[in-house]
Amino acid sequence: MTKKMFGLITVAILIAIMIAGLVKKNIDTEESFSSEQRGVDLLETTAEEGLTQGDMAPDFTLTTVDGKKVQLSELKGKKVIVNFWATWCPPCKAEMPHMQNYYDEFSQDENVEILAVNLTSGDKVESVQNFVKDYGLTFPIPMDEEGMVGQTYEAITIPTSYMIDSNGRIQNKVVGPMDENMIKEFVSNLD
Incomplete structure (x- = not known):
């Protein structure tokens, strides 16, 4: 065999080893994203981890x-999706048409x-107004200008959504974008 x-x-x-490594990394990333989309099982969280299933929604x-003005407690008797998002967030952009279709x-x-709570501390009001217009959003868009509501709800990764039952209790938390089927499934499990 020659040197060449x-x-x-x-x-x-x-090259084969590099390609195999990249494929494995992509598969791991894809599996991680799909498990994030399923939501967080709040039955498995502890009090030290913040809001848990059955807690009254702050x-x-x-x-x-x-x-x-919109106040969460005034919606008691309704099932509520509290969604935290920003205009610059690509997964939020992907999720919004699904939320609007479900809402319609x-x-x-x-x-x-x-209630699609915009984390305005990282957004400009004009950007939010343009976003709402461009996406044809008709559900309420509360502006969390101080970032306090997002902090209370621990919306670190966005989008993050909380499913709240008609009694005002948190039933689930979804970290990552939702599509219409996911929304239907989570809402169907609310009282």
Whole structure:
């Protein structure tokens, strides 16, 4: 075997090892993302980890992007999705059309309200207004200008959504983007 042939075989083996490593990394990343999308099982969290299933959802009052006041506790009797997002977040952009479709098709029949809380401390109000217009959003968009509500709800990764039952209790937390089927499934499990 010549040196040239040996060199070519060595290079081919190294390339194969690199490709295998990249494929494995992509598979691990994909599995990690899909498990994030399923939500966090709040039955398995402890009090030290923050909000848990069955806790009363912390009340808040915020002003929406169109200037109306919204208070979470006033929605008692409805199922509520509290979603935390920002205009610069690609997964949030992907999720919004699904939330709007769900809101248009099912929210009244299911007695559901969506509060898409914009983490305005990282966004400009004009950006939020443009986003709402561009995406044709009709559900309330409360503005968390101080970031306090997002902090209370521990919305570190966005989007993050809390599923709150008609009694005002947290039933689930979803970290990552949701599609319509996920929303339907989570809402169907609320009282």
